[in-house]
Amino acid sequence: MKKKALSLVMAAAVAGTMLTGCGSTEGEKTADKKDSITVLVESGSPAEALAKETAADFKEETGCEVIVDAVAYTGMYDKLSTEIKAKQAAHDVACMDVVWLAAFADAIEPLKDADSSDFLPTLEESGTIDGNLLGYPMWVNSKILIYRKDLIPEDKVPKTWEEYQSLAEELKTDDMYGTTVFGSGSDAVCSFLDFACQAGAEGLVFDKDGNVNITDQAYADALQFMVDTAGADYTPSDSLSTAATESQELFTNGKTAMQLNWSHQYPAAVEALGADKVGCAPMIAGKAGIGATTGPWYECVMKNSENKEMAQKYVEFMYDHNADYMDLTLKIAGRTSVYEEAGKTEGNEHTTAVLETLGAEQTQARPMVTTWAQIEEVLTGVVESCLGGADIQETLEAARTEIEAIGM
Numbered sequence: 001m002k003k004k005a006l007s008l009v010m011a012a013a014v015a016g017t018m019l020t021g022c023g024s025t026e027g028e029k030t031a032d033k034k035d036s037i038t039v040l041v042e043s044g045s046p047a048e049a050l051a052k053e054t055a056a057d058f059k060e061e062t063g064c065e066v067i068v069d070a071v072a073y074t075g076m077y078d079k080l081s082t083e084i085k086a087k088q089a090a091h092d093v094a095c096m097d098v099v100w101l102a103a104f105a106d107a108i109e110p111l112k113d114a115d116s117s118d119f120l121p122t123l124e125e126s127g128t129i130d131g132n133l134l135g136y137p138m139w140v141n142s143k144i145l146i147y148r149k150d151l152i153p154e155d156k157v158p159k160t161w162e163e164y165q166s167l168a169e170e171l172k173t174d175d176m177y178g179t180t181v182f183g184s185g186s187d188a189v190c191s192f193l194d195f196a197c198q199a200g201a202e203g204l205v206f207d208k209d210g211n212v213n214i215t216d217q218a219y220a221d222a223l224q225f226m227v228d229t230a231g232a233d234y235t236p237s238d239s240l241s242t243a244a245t246e247s248q249e250l251f252t253n254g255k256t257a258m259q260l261n262w263s264h265q266y267p268a269a270v271e272a273l274g275a276d277k278v279g280c281a282p283m284i285a286g287k288a289g290i291g292a293t294t295g296p297w298y299e300c301v302m303k304n305s306e307n308k309e310m311a312q313k314y315v316e317f318m319y320d321h322n323a324d325y326m327d328l329t330l331k332i333a334g335r336t337s338v339y340e341e342a343g344k345t346e347g348n349e350h351t352t353a354v355l356e357t358l359g360a361e362q363t364q365a366r367p368m369v370t371t372w373a374q375i376e377e378v379l380t381g382v383v384e385s386c387l388g389g390a391d392i393q394e395t396l397e398a399a400r401t402e403i404e405a406i407g408m
Contacts, residue, residue, distance in 0.1 A: 036065040037092040043070035046328040092305040109301040121358040126365035135298030136319040137334030142292040144353040147258035149279030168234040171257040178234035180247040187243035188383040195222035197291030264330035266350035282356040291362025369408040
């Protein structure tokens with residue numbers, strides 16, 4: 001496949017002006033459904049860019065046009081919900097955040113005879129509900145350690161909570177913080193669950209029997225680690241306003257020496273600061289070892305599609321092109337072989353760090369429940385309350401009661 005100029009592809013994706021397949025809204029209305037498929041993607045994302053970049057090749061291979069419907073993240077869930085309730089087949093294929101799979105499972109056509117042997121660790125498990133694999137992974141993200149390697153020699157890169165906090169204190173200066181704490185929104189929840197994994201949580205939020213387990217010691221330890229780090233003088237005082245974007249901005253502006261951030265922030269930091277100043281390593285370890293919670297996306301065939309056979313061919317085609325995601329801005333993908341190969345190239349060291357993090361025993365997916373949106377709101381409140389000074393155990397006990405009322 002000949003590559004288009006990346007800048008043009010991404011600019012078009014963000015602007016939403018380059019349409020694929022029939023090439024216009026009018027084309028979408030007039031195209032023969034059997035000769036086209038409509039794919040829902042997040043606007044401005046690598047999914048949009050790659051869908052548009054590969055559409056001509058898919059048409060050449062199959063004779064089927066690809067109509068790309070790009071929608072902002074905040075509107076994708078509502079759009080899918082509306083068409084599913086109406087039993088309409090507005091989209092043949094949808095690119096979905098893993099946290100939506102449980103809610104839409106009944107509307108997704110399970111994959112048959114899919115070869116999952118090259119899925120990155122955790123991706124088959126997190127994409128499977130009631131024994132059905134619901135999609136091919138597009139990419140997965142996890143947090144890793146990103147640090148200033150011009151300030152931190154390789155033999156001092158922290159591997160444990162204690163080493164991380166000690167080094168953050170050591171690196172603090174009048175002009176630079178040692179690190180950051182995510183206390184805002186879903187990033188705060190993911191950090192909380194990362195640390196709970198590392199502290200020994202067995203099942204996130206729910207145990208294997210479906211019981212709410214957030215009053216277990218691992219969660220208390222995770223929150224205590226966050227509270228202690230946020231309260232130290234080596235982190236900014238506004239942790240409640242800090243998430244991935246704010247942390248990355250501090251790091252690339254030379255205001256922090258290291259961060260635990262999503263892996264795609266590594267190539268962006270290298271571009272901003274230079275390869276000589278930025279290094280990365282696997283996630284740090286608590287008493288139970290390295291662990292993280294993951295953020296995968298899946299490409300799914302919708303059950304109400306009038307062209308399911310072609311939709312199935314399309315998701316297989318895109319999985320075959322999974323390596324092409326590494327040419328886009330985030331430089332993340334969903335196949336082990338892609339990460340192994342990418343890690344051989346300078347600038348893609350984050351893929352090696354992600355492989356080790358995903359392969360750790362304590363790395364776990366968020367619970368596959370239809371009520372995750374409500375549960376995440378509760379967990380956001382837990383982190384915010386504890387960082388604000390609330391009693392950790394009391395807060396966790398109150399949250400358990402709320403989550404039990406919400407259910408799975």
